Amino acid sequence: MHACSIRDLKKEYVLKSETVRALRGVSFDVPEGDYVAIMGPSGSGKSTLLNLLGCLDQPTDGELLLGEDNVATMSDDQLAEIRSRRIGFVFQSYNLIQQLTVTENIQVPLYYQGRLGAAERRRCVELAERVGLADRLDHRPAQLSGGQQQRVAIARSLVNDPYFILADEATGNLDSKTTAEILSLFDQLNNEGRTIIMVTHEDEVAERAKRVVRLRDGLLQSDKLNAEQDRQAAAARALELVPQDAAE
Numbered sequence: 001m002h003a004c005s006i007r008d009l010k011k012e013y014v015l016k017s018e019t020v021r022a023l024r025g026v027s028f029d030v031p032e033g034d035y036v037a038i039m040g041p042s043g044s045g046k047s048t049l050l051n052l053l054g055c056l057d058q059p060t061d062g063e064l065l066l067g068e069d070n071v072a073t074m075s076d077d078q079l080a081e082i083r084s085r086r087i088g089f090v091f092q093s094y095n096l097i098q099q100l101t102v103t104e105n106i107q108v109p110l111y112y113q114g115r116l117g118a119a120e121r122r123r124c125v126e127l128a129e130r131v132g133l134a135d136r137l138d139h140r141p142a143q144l145s146g147g148q149q150q151r152v153a154i155a156r157s158l159v160n161d162p163y164f165i166l167a168d169e170a171t172g173n174l175d176s177k178t179t180a181e182i183l184s185l186f187d188q189l190n191n192e193g194r195t196i197i198m199v200t201h202e203d204e205v206a207e208r209a210k211r212v213v214r215l216r217d218g219l220l221q222s223d224k225l226n227a228e229q230d231r232q233a234a235a236a237r238a239l240e241l242v243p244q245d246a247a248e
């Protein structure tokens with residue numbers, strides 16, 4: 001089963017004076033359990049691709065399957081439903097609600113869906129524990145470090161058991177030690193079977209993924225597997241930055 005499949009995916013932005021062909025026919029599959037880094041120079045179509053994968057926008061042409069659902073044929077309501085229930089977003093800027101505690105922030109997607117019963121509340125506490133925030137459940141974002149805030153966002157992204165985690169420069173605001181901690185958490189989640197798709201421009205981040213997809217001028221330039229021993233060497237180098245008690 002694929003977490004997602006794209007076939008000859010195209011996106012054009014029609015402006016007054018010109019049409020920008022942001023994606024000009026991109027194809028690849030993301031099997032369940034994969035861990036993909038999307039790279040490419042500025043303007044190559046990374047954000048456009050991420051917006052399509054996140055159902056924030058519709059393709060101009062081509063096919064996008066999420067699980068077994070064909071996004072290209074969906075209504076706006078169906079898209080909104082998929083977006084809120086089946087995709088876990090993690091942003092560079094965390095996007096937490098400042099007035100809410102850690103547990104409440106993790107509950108937000110369920111709250112909006114009217115699905116917040118006792119079992120769901122327990123699950124949110126478990127997710128907070130899962131990302132290493134067991135002793136911070138009642139803290140608010142301002143009382144947390146950047147790395148801790150990103151952990152809250154990651155826990156929140158998992159609350160709906162998504163097709164995949166879509167991470168847009170998730171470590172872009174973090175120092176190298178905190179980046180190492182977050183990437184170690186991604187490794188753990190991926191080892192448990194979570195599919196991760198992330199956009200990054202940092203080689204040290206991309207080398208931790210299983211696979212690197214490079215875009216150029218709206219086309220797929222390359223799609224390469226990272227050798228397992230290189231990934232492990234990169235993880236080991238990063239781990240040297242993390243004190244052992246935080247490494248879990």
Ligand SMILES: Nc1ncnc2c1ncn2[C@@H]1O[C@H](COP(=O)(O)OP(=O)(O)O)[C@@H](O)[C@H]1O
Nearest residue numbers: 013020022040041042043044045046047048049
């Ligand atoms: N909303 C939009 N309207 C018009 N052009 C856009 C829009 N979004 C992106 N583009 C253009 O599409 C191309 C790809 O952009 P983008 O996907 O943001 O690239 P990247 O994220 O790799 O920097 C660029 O030429 C950009 O100017």
Ligand SMILES: [Mg+2]
Nearest residue numbers: 043046047048
């Ligand atoms: Mg971009």
